[in-house]
Amino acid sequence: MGTPTIEFIDLKAQRQHIGQAMDDAILRVVHEGNYILGPQVRQFESELAAYCGAKHAIGVANGTDALVLVLEAIGVGPGDAVICPSFTFAATAEVVAWMGATPVFAEIDDATFNIDPKGLAAALTTAKKNNLTPRALITVDLFGQSADYDPIEAFCAENGLVLIADSAQGFGARYKGRVVGSIGQFATTSFFPAKPLGCYGDGGAIFTDSDEHAALLRSLHFHGKGSYKYDNVRVGVNSRLDTLQAAVLIEKLKVFAEEIEKRQIVAGRYTEALKDVTVTPHVMPDCISTWAQYTIRVDAHRRDAFQAALKAKGVPTTVYYPKPLHQQTAYKHFPVAGNGLPISERVAQEVVALPMHPYLDVATQDYIIEAVREALNREASAA
CATH class of the missing domain: 3.40.640.10 (Type I PLP-dependent aspartate aminotransferase-like (Major domain))
Structure with missing residues (x-):
């Protein structure tokens, strides 16, 4: 196969x-x-x-x-x-x-x-x-x-x-x-x-x-x-x-509510299957996300290897966003609140987005979940 x-x-x-x-x-x-x-x-x-x-x-x-x-x-x-x-x-x-x-x-x-x-x-x-x-x-x-x-x-x-x-x-x-x-x-x-x-x-x-x-x-x-x-x-x-x-x-608006519901199902299955091996997204009480992205967090020193392992399995990932704006060349001269933005800087080194859309079938979800778990466990063993 x-x-x-x-x-x-x-x-x-x-x-x-x-x-x-x-x-x-x-x-x-x-x-x-x-x-x-x-x-x-x-x-x-x-x-x-x-x-x-x-x-x-x-x-x-x-x-x-x-x-x-x-x-x-x-x-x-x-x-x-x-x-x-x-x-x-x-x-x-x-x-x-x-x-x-x-x-x-x-x-x-x-x-x-x-x-x-x-x-x-x-x-x-x-x-x-x-x-x-x-x-x-x-x-x-x-x-x-x-x-x-x-x-x-x-x-x-x-x-x-x-x-x-x-x-x-x-x-x-x-x-x-x-x-x-x-x-x-x-x-x-x-x-x-x-x-x-x-x-x-x-x-x-x-x-x-x-x-x-x-x-x-x-x-x-x-x-x-x-x-x-x-x-x-x-x-x-x-x-x-x-x-x-x-x-x-x-x-597209005619099917939008239906698609949001389908996104909830995909996100729910991801979270249930991955919450014991990684930091899964947090949704505030009494709130519903549209799940534009499903973003997990991986230790910064493991992220590249994690993405490479998923790529080898045919699972695409993306980092939103690899560098906060206050560290970007075009924006680093603008004011930053307080004594800096350590959370923004740390999160940018840890986030990884997994495939997410309303038409992600169960078999593909399961394949992605298995690949994520395998890659995380491998990296944890190597650490």
Whole structure:
């Protein structure tokens, strides 16, 4: 028996599951010819907002633009500070720097990898010591689990900070009865193909309950238009969700809840089978993750060998993220809260993501589990 071919994220299996409905949806757009802001865009925005309970959903070109547009809408600029985690993808801090503002990196929780509410006061103090005006906090719902929003919302309210939930990985997750996408003054998401709700290219969305901000965002993402597209009332950008992608997302949203349930089953089987040999993901009480990634922790000095052993068995793995942003060349000159971010630095050396998607069959799950256990036990014996 040869080495099996295992997909880290199997988009082809999802495509087969949705089937003819996707072909019909795409061809309908092609034949109708409304390729920019066709009716599918508003339909998807309406269904997306209803799914998470937000009043407004504005489709944009990608998840990074979603964050940029929110910062533009609230007027963040030079001299301002935006608190954010360092253990995340670059886009979270990148957008702050684009605006001429300063990201202030805060520590994460050791169990969830999300920004730690207990570290926010230190980040606020750091911003002020650097003569910056604290304006906003960007959380990240990392790997599919929401941040701990109750204390975060209280902190933002107490200190006059705008809460922006970067839900690129966590859209649709549950936090104490609330659906991610409806939490924060603003939430953003990405429809990059590998995301739990992904399209067939780039796409993103912004969520808000504010009528005023929704109108402003719709202007900003369409060249700053006023009453019509040649009435430019402000400087904007071109960041519209493509009609074809909206059509794809309408079909994917129909199976999204079902896919989240399937992800729970895969994650549950992983955790039950691996919790005695490694540190498995921690999900907070009364919360549901979308399991964008299933991330375990391996001793730093064993991680390379562990990944090599799995690769030899045909099991793909990925490290999200090998280096925190405050250690990256582009971001290491920005302020770091307190006396440093030791948890972020340690976690980056230990995390390993295993294959995760809704269509991972039981036999493949069992093969992955056996390979993981064998590799960990081998490394433990060699240590």
